[in-house]
Amino acid sequence: AESRSFEYNESSQRVLFGKDVLAKLATEVAALGCKAPLLLTTPQQASAVQDLTQILNGHVAGSFTRATMHTPTDVTEEALVYTKTTNADCLLSIGGGSTVGLGKALSLRTGLPHICIATTYAGSEMTPILGETNNQQKVTRVDRAVIPKLVIYDVNLTLSLPTGMSATSGLNAMAHAVEALYAKDMSPIVRIFALEGIRALASSLPGVMENSQSIAFRSEALLGAWLCGKCLAMTTVALHHKLCHVLGGTLNLPHAETHAIVLPHALAYTAPDIPQVMKDLAEIIPHSEGDAIQGLNRLVSKLGIPSSLKALGMKEEDIELVTDNLMMLTFWNPRAVNRNSVQKMIRRAWLGEQAR
Template sequence: MASFEYNENKQRVLFGPHSLSKLPSELARLGCSKPLILTTPTKTSYVDDIATLLNGQIAGSFTRVTMHTPADVTEDALKHCQSVDADCLVSIGGGSAVGLGKALFVRTGLPHVCVPTTYAGSEMTPIVGQTENRVKTTHVDPKAIPAVVIYDVILTLTLPPKMSATSGLNAMAHAVEALYAQDGNPIASMFAIRGIQALASSLPRIVQNNDDVDARSDALLGAWFSGKCLAGVSVSLHHKLCHVLGGTFNLPHAETHAIILPHALAYLAPSIPDAMRVLAENIPNSGGNAVDGLNRLLSTLGITYSLKDLGMNEEDIDVAVATLLKKPFWSPRPLDGNLLRELLRRAWEGKPAQVAE
């Protein structure tokens, strides 16, 4: 077997229905008593829920969590955190809330407990993102992985079916890229395969029955496994392109990842035959072709194929390609501007992904 390195980080994970009830004991274990609660403007009820759970013992809340972690929002959150003298951070919500928690941890060193209510997987990664002047950048800080993750499946039951589907495909993208990562290894591949299996089987069940607790538990587990992939290996075309689309045009994160997933895979397919075989074996209804399998999965889940539907303009295609190529990155297939424009044009028009030879 080829040599490889695998680095694990200290993190405590609580998984199961009603596991949020263990938050008080987890904060006590960390020696914390004044958490700052981080969430989005649409999820302020979580602040009340946590305050009740903690008998009102919170430092305060910051409810202006914003997609793609804008630098000015992070600075405002930092000032608020310092003004209320918080001794820890509790992020509750999707990847944006977790992302802000990680950004604040880097600046303050305060323990971070996160409670994911979507399938983003950010809670498992050391990746810290920021958007400034329409440019999204990321860096890796191994210490930024949250100290505690609470996966309470009951909290995901209010996530609408379409949002569940796009969030799950966002998580699946982490696993798909792990199978052909430059620094891939058998451990990451094991997480990837298990994550893909769990998400590909659970998401259609969730769309059919939003209250299927077993399906939602499987999806959370799949998100956990997929997040571990993103924590353990580097990313390539899919994530780099989605960062450009999200940071430059402010396209919604999960929906963009869902649309781009089969297209990025189709672009790379000729150069990653082994990964394509593994994917075809683990994505239902692939018929031996992983790209076709992903196209069918998007159709089954009722997800739009079109970046135009997300608000992207046609003239943005050239801007996106030029921005992507400004900062070279490793790709299993060389980056060709013309082929990338064709990839984005198909995604913009809403056409199914097609392997580019």
């Protein structure tokens, strides 16, 4: 075997995982030396405020329930003004990537510790990444200060995640791990997380679709999502994430759905230059029969994921604009990003043809 050298950065983050772990919240808040959390969530999950207030025996500083997709800075500023009128000594976010994003943005501006209760598979709670939008511009920064101090994964909270969202959010998570497998800063540690994360999600998501209330399938999917989030935290993303970022930023396409549609196509583009990764993936994605792209295509159709970018509202003339914007970015990908070839791939995803 050849000798290896790599860097590994671990964060000082505490994670509680399991069924009913939310019951430990009050003890955990106290262990961080905090007494008055400010609750953060979206309008759709506003009822979580009452539940958490009860679990915390009424010891909350207040609540802000207007977290929004892509973390717009005007919403953050509004939340910041509100936070200053309270005696909050920590931030407690409950929700998916949108809510976690607000928690990260506020913790960066206030220095308050951030506790996160994750309820989707997006994985933001594991990463030092914060993407904020201001005047339709999405600016992403990487700062270890935004990594939440404590993350709670209580499988009970994922039972209400609608099946459609579970499928697309699960594919979003898998994409983090797939791109980690061929990242230029991949390490043996990341590989372990990535393979197990992909395996856990690919094998549990069909079960979640059939029985969304199954604790066993939900638990496996959530564990997979955690591992995949770690992959995103520890590697530099390539073509798949860059393309999704452009699609989201330029056309405001929905985050998880876009990832779910693009993944098989972006992977098929890069496949010729990553034979070992494709072999590894074919072994862990069910029904691959030696071909991971086929396995992914089957998984995507079994999960009932929207089949095309067209179905998300993207117009044919946008293919050119998206290609232009992608080509303006500088990033590394195992297979060089050739304008014509990549545009053909984007067109396939737009049409909803099978990836190959």
